[in-house]
Amino acid sequence: MIATVPTVKDVILAPGNGSFFYDDQAAIRAGVASDGFRYIGTPLTPGFTTIRMPSRSLGIGLVLSDGAIVWGDMMSVQYSGAGGRDSLFQIDAIEAFTRSVIIPRLLTVNVSRFVEACGHVLAYHRGKRLPLAIEYGVSQALLSAAAHVARTTLAEVICSEFCLPLPVRPVPIYAQSGDAREINVDKMILKSVDVLPHGLINSREKFGPSGERFREFVKWVAKRIKEIGEPGYHPILHFDVYGWIGLEIGMEAEKIADFVCRVADDVPGYRLHIECPADFGSTDTQLDAYADIVSLLDSRGSNARIVVDEHCNTLDDIRVFAEARAAHLIQIKMPDVGSIADTARGVLACKEEGIGAYVGGSCTETDLSARAAVNVAVATQADMILAKPGMGVDEGISIVGNEQNRLLSILTYRRSQSFIQSV
Structure with a gap:
């Protein structure tokens, strides 16, 4: 039957x-x-x-x-x-x-x-x-x-x-602080989050004249990791500056690269991610300028990595940015990409071009969409995933982290049962 x-x-x-x-x-x-x-x-x-x-x-x-x-x-x-x-x-x-x-x-x-x-x-x-x-x-x-x-x-x-092997490795989790920066950074460090802290640097007040306030915050995060982190804890430092390097320092690729290199020099030994260093106003202009910034950083041997978000929204955008090497890491912001199938395609497109794939999204999402995102990120073995939803840190880390742990435990069990049946 x-x-x-x-x-x-x-x-x-x-x-x-x-x-x-x-x-x-x-x-x-x-x-x-x-x-x-x-x-x-x-x-x-x-x-x-x-x-x-x-x-x-x-x-x-x-x-x-x-x-x-x-x-x-x-x-x-x-x-x-x-x-x-x-x-x-x-x-x-x-x-x-x-x-x-x-x-x-x-x-x-x-x-x-x-x-x-x-x-x-x-x-x-x-x-x-x-x-x-x-x-x-x-x-x-x-x-x-x-x-x-x-x-x-x-x-x-x-x-x-998508004809992918069953995954065995967890995807690094990235937490975002919201405006309660200092308290939430402490939470992230105490929970040994893989990537932190986002920082929400979305205004001139937070970025500071010539970026000095932002640079002081970056140095404080690195110092705080050493003060209260577990021995050997060494996360990636990822900051979203919402275009303020361009707005405050200038919209020229060389000026932006110079500033990013200075920030990287402030925290030697850490991998530094800078998300949205500038907003050039459209997909085409963003593509060209980011490709120049990436090329400049690579030629200097900088430890800093550029992350694109704005104007790289759809699957077509992701493919174009990856092919042009117009970022070291692309945020695949899931509600902006649309179909979850396109998020999977986006991660695979990045991998094909040797570009980092960050399965992101937004604090405005729900527990249900966050759990679905974990499954896609783990299946495609993305480079990192956002702890979401919300801005409370604890909730996002719990929802995303626990879903990932449950999923990997299930997959481990499936493999063990397959092995037993094959013996």
Whole structure:
């Protein structure tokens, strides 16, 4: 008797919350004042009604014919509408689009074949790509459905679909501090996080005149690691400066490379990642300028590495930046990439070109999307993964770290059982 593959019998939606807030990057960069946790002033990015807004999510549940319900979460990133990204997540509009366009497609799909299902359900509508938040959440649900049918983990589905070996190594975890820098850096060090601290250097006040305040913070992090870290603990130092090297030092590649080299010299012996040293305004200009910065750093033998984020959003962008060697490390910001299948393709494209692949995302995500991200990162053996969601450090490290440990334990068990059966 041939087993029947479960189909999608129905679809349910569940409005929810993201784990942080949406922030108007343009207004913050312009120097608006803060009042406690709020920012005061007029928003500059379309869609924002205030400069800081609570993030939202929309869960999509696939009711399968065998009675199981599998889920994915749709949401956007903290700095929506900036750096070439989709506009702010509007839950009512996303729900309406999902009901009219996506649900009818889901009711006709074979959920046992993940990549094929994504191709069918996430196909263009009226000549346009779907909102990336929909791609992201729906692909999570389809991945869960395929894993349910196969009775495997999400990671094993990715490995099967992309002809990858079952992974054995954990992916280094990268934690982000938010504005509570000093306390959260201490937490990261005490928990021996692999990569830290992000730093949220997103304003002139935090970067300082000529970057001096930022340089002092970098040196303080290195000093703090030695003071309170476990013996032998030696993490990668990764700082996101939101374009402020370019804004404060100048937009010339040589000036930016000079500054990055000085920061690297401040913390000898550490691998230094600088994310978004400058924002050149478009994918094409970012591509050319970052390729120049990378070339300059490489020619000088610097220990610093450039990480691209803004204007490198989609799978096509990732491929172009990797081929041009316009970064040492590419952040694959999952809600901006869209389909989880494209995140897997993005990691593999980076590996093919010898470029680092960082499976990132946003503090605005959910526990569900974070766990799905772990499975993709481990399956493709990315170079690092963001501890998400939220800005509390502990929660993201717990969700991502525990999911990874559970996953690797399952895969170890699977291998042991296969060995026993083969003897």
